[in-house]
Amino acid sequence: MNFEIIKLRRFSGTQCSVYSVLLTEEGKTLYSKFVDENRKLFSKELEEIVTVINAIAHKTGAKAEYFRLNEGLPGDGVCALYDLQNSNLRLYCIRYGKNLIIIGGGKRKNVRSWQDDPDLAAQVKLMMKISKVITERIRKEKSPLDFWDMKF
């Protein structure tokens, strides 16, 4: 799977830079796939989620409290946006402090932990893989963490 870390133009704010993962073959980001797959059943939740991300980018930054941290391996930054009230639609991200996040995909969480749902597990494992690849690239090339030339 080839992918590229891209900066989402609409979410380029003063408080936080928001990136996503562009799947090269499909020409779609993980986030837009998440929206596409859930827009029929969860349109209101999606409106709230996109507003939350917009507020993170432009108003508040990516405060740790807005996320369920440690969804992946210790220290890999994989987390989930805190569930909205009365909603189990889960969006997975990688958080690098309060000024930079990568938003990925997700789906409805009906189980106690993501390991119990194969589709949810696939989303989390993908984010874990991406986090690992980014970390290796940064370590190897000593490049700063604003995703210079992040094509994989």
Add this chain to the structure above:
Amino acid sequence: MAMKKTIKNLQPARVFSDPIVEELLDNVPEELKQQVERRMMLAAKIIDSIEAKGWNNLRFAHEMDKHQSEISKWLSGTHNFTVETLVSIELKLGIQLIDCTNPYNKPKRRIRSSKPKPKSPASR
């Protein structure tokens, strides 16, 4: 031999306009947008105030006599606070979250004069 990339040779991440994101954001009702932003900014102010006091969230939970899980919900940016809870937090942290006392924010009242209005020349 492959040349090792230097920072000078690297390009920053592409800026990408995702039409699905743009369409979704453009169609969010203003009321929902304001509700979500206010909840998050409220949480942000509380988080910053906890930090300013040199506390962590566990200490704040203890001070408020609440379980940490409830504090996590409060600070998540998704919680609808009651006025009672906001006042308790204000007192504990020494901050203001609800502001209805600023005289400059009072709505303007029309004051009716008790004196009869003088008749206009056309009506005399």
